[in-house]
Amino acid sequence: MSSMIIVMSRDALQSDIDGVVERLRSVGSDAHVSVGQTRTVVGAIGEREAIQQIPWEAMPGVERAVPVLRSFKFVSRDFQAEDTVVEVRGVRVGDPTLFVPIAGPCAVESRDQLFRTAEAVKKAGARILRGDAFKPRTSPYAFQGLGEAGLEMLAAAREELDMPFVAEVLDPRDVALVASYADILRVGTRNMANFTLLQEVGRQKKPVQLKRGLTATLEEWLNAAEYIYKEGNHQVIMVERGIRTFETASRNTLDITAVPLLRMLSHLPVIVDPSHSGGKRELVEPLGLAAVAAGADGIMVDVHPTPDTALVDGAQALLPAEWESMMDRVRAVAGAVGRTC
Ligand code: PEP
Ligand code: MN
Numbered sequence: 001m002s003s004m005i006i007v008m009s010r011d012a013l014q015s016d017i018d019g020v021v022e023r024l025r026s027v028g029s030d031a032h033v034s035v036g037q038t039r040t041v042v043g044a045i046g047e048r049e050a051i052q053q054i055p056w057e058a059m060p061g062v063e064r065a066v067p068v069l070r071s072f073k074f075v076s077r078d079f080q081a082e083d084t085v086v087e088v089r090g091v092r093v094g095d096p097t098l099f100v101p102i103a104g105p106c107a108v109e110s111r112d113q114l115f116r117t118a119e120a121v122k123k124a125g126a127r128i129l130r131g132d133a134f135k136p137r138t139s140p141y142a143f144q145g146l147g148e149a150g151l152e153m154l155a156a157a158r159e160e161l162d163m164p165f166v167a168e169v170l171d172p173r174d175v176a177l178v179a180s181y182a183d184i185l186r187v188g189t190r191n192m193a194n195f196t197l198l199q200e201v202g203r204q205k206k207p208v209q210l211k212r213g214l215t216a217t218l219e220e221w222l223n224a225a226e227y228i229y230k231e232g233n234h235q236v237i238m239v240e241r242g243i244r245t246f247e248t249a250s251r252n253t254l255d256i257t258a259v260p261l262l263r264m265l266s267h268l269p270v271i272v273d274p275s276h277s278g279g280k281r282e283l284v285e286p287l288g289l290a291a292v293a294a295g296a297d298g299i300m301v302d303v304h305p306t307p308d309t310a311l312v313d314g315a316q317a318l319l320p321a322e323w324e325s326m327m328d329r330v331r332a333v334a335g336a337v338g339r340t341c
Pocket of ligand 2: 106276312313
């Protein structure tokens, strides 16, 4: 497989663009048209020989044709220069003037725990609620989540608070179920390279948060995003959540460098999860502020009303009051880098 970007000239006509698309389809290639502010580009993915033999630059309205050499194509910045903005119930993730705080419990444990947390995080500025009904646990004996009952509670919180929610989906067999409730599906760290799950979420109409695998390179992670994108779902949000290194003082090592690098390599929004990165309450705010400063489009933070009784990840959960004071500083840093939240 090979890919090429066909950059149309500023004054290209719609018929010129249609001509390029038809020509690509005639050689069995996929054509992906993206209309930018000043010009349109057509991305082609197909057989190298077939695409390259066409004298693109001789076609009307074509300015130039550039091969994409990276292993990931559609999600690369070469393919689309403009930032992708994922819009969920009026919340815009990926808009460079905005910063999107996401917060909530790691797992839904009860209606009371969920509603107490959701009300508090929203009051302090969260725009999206997090909360999982299916949990990937290291031990098979640990709490696995409430399943569909948890999704029902999340949907009730959404309606009551007018706040979209994101929830993890672990199994390709549960994708339709989770998608029927959640506003955003999440593929977690342990499943980043579960290609059947990626394809299944790629067939849904709901946005997908894609967490970075524990030992995944940026190229592997972007290829995982490519699996989703290629199936037709272009609403992918990348989530850096720390990687496994030799360091044992924190749960994982937040790779802050991934934020500006992803911006260069890809047009997809990127957010940071400082809770699963550090794994400790005291680390959440400094890592979260670093994410804002580094140019992330949002953060996703674990909050729990009583972390000492939490069934999952209590050590990294902020109390609602801690989230509130963190949000004051998040707003200040976001303002310093030209974003509002
Ligand atoms: C989570 O966000 O609750 C979670 C399980 O995270 P990760 O996949 O990053 O470990
Ligand atoms: Mn967790």
